[in-house]
Amino acid sequence: MTRFILRRVVQTLLVLLVMSFVIYSLIGLMPGDPIDIMIAGNPTIAPDVAAALRKLYGLDQPLLLRYWRWLMAALQGDLGYSRTHSQPVLTMLLPALGQTCKLLISSFVISVILSFVLGILAARKPGGLLDGIISLAAFAGISVPVFWLALMMILVFAVGLHWLPASGIATVGDGGFKDQVVHLVMPVATLALATTGGFTRFVRASMIEVLRLDLVRTARAKGAGEGRVILIHAFRNALIPVVTIMALSFGVLFNGALLTETMFAQPGMGKMIYDAILGNDFNLALSGLLFATLVTLLSNLAADLAYGWLDPRIGLQ
């Protein structure tokens, strides 16, 4: 077990290292460089001064050398300064991550609960009317463009009904707990609706599979009530693949968070990365992307470990 965990951790670190290089090179391929942006802000900078600046900041060095220097600095906790926010990148990452976690965790919990209920209801009579309706809704959930769903929410609940605020995380001058919750309702609902569809399909498929097994027949034969059969005997066995898939879908959820944050103007990781790329804020974009990759990798690692822990039949080699 310890060897397995160690190996997976080393693998994760290796993937992260490779990704840091790939993202570093890709960011370098975005239009312009920091000195170009300086020139755009102050066109009187002479070409030789610009060249001297490039030399000073090492921008004339080959890619590999620049990457090595960045990596060494990053490993010592120096991720550089954000150009657009004039702050160290590190101090910006944490609050943004906190905001994203609020959104991710609340919509994740809601969609897990919803999908358990809907998936079990649908699996009880596959092909029945209730199953048909739930499956249709689940298909709608995986097929809807998240940004458009957000737009429709804004159209109905903010523009039409004036029930909820369309953007931001708090009203200026208020910012109490209730105010913050009200601002979270639409983003969380959007993300939860979009995620529940896929989850429900997994729960349903897994439950149908398990309900066919002998252990369910045995439980019924022993006289266990229907509720007990489904919730205790079947559901616990159906959980194994479902938990893995839910943990693995964290990356997809992060995509959704990026979009919902952008649509509802919430200052989380997703919006930060998006704005950083648009605003040529190289350091911030690079660190944000790497952070997102790290979080996704860690959740995959957790999914792997949970899989082995939930199902003792799976050898951890």
Place this chain on the structure above:
Amino acid sequence: MSRLEGAVSPWRLRRRRFLRHRAGVASLGVLGVLVMFALAAIPMQWFGWDPDATDLFARFDPPSAKHWLGTDEAGRDELIRLMVGGQMSLLVGVLATGIGGVVGVLIGLCAGYFGGRVDAVLMRFTDGMIALPLLPLLIVLGAVDLTKLGFSRGFAHSGAAGFWRIVVIIAIVDWTAIARLVRAATIALKERDFVRAARASGAGAGYVMTSHVLPNVATPIIVAFTLTVGRVILFESVLSFLGFGIVPPTPSWGNMLNNAQELVISAPALAIYPGLLIFATVIAVNFLGDGLQHAFDPRSET
């Protein structure tokens, strides 16, 4: 030997099973209508409908005899733009899936067939790709400056570059599901007697893969391709919406929603149409995939 009475070929059986899947059949119909809707733009353009003709005196016009769905913020006809945009979105969906699918099939086949170190390297690579946050990666790829890659300025800013860029970047990131599927199927097939017999009689790896393995993994691949098309259309719409995909003035369903946040207040209908078409297309594609899966699954009842 006499012909077996009532024997049916596998494909006939599959067609019969597919036709019983009502949602699958209905979605095939819906997709047919959507494709015809998009293609109808070609004859309509011969009769003078122009997706790029602006009329600043007729911005945000309501539906009329001249503009059936009204006009957008530059006074362009919304209907013809939706049709041409549909061509873009559908074409990107099919092309990116095709290219990414070929990459995925090749990687999966090699990993599954050769096994050992080849398999380990290719699958670690695939796992790494799966672990990536796709959307941020697509945005970075969409922001890459093509002139820094050695393309000429003229090409880098042309419409064709915008189109191919999005096809290629989606294909680069979305091949992993197919690769894993093909690998698993190949490993299962590799030890079957007919494949071993072929190898024993001296067939080369390329021959065995193309004539014995590939035809037998065709059905799950078809299903996976279908489901990928839906996902790709969603990716295209998101990227174009964020401004990293199909570049205006060429319309696509995604970039027609570019300034949708303002449109929601000034002209809600314009914010609804393109999204509704994306939604309808993707849901139909997904149901089609479900129907095909049902038809190809030998465990499902006739």
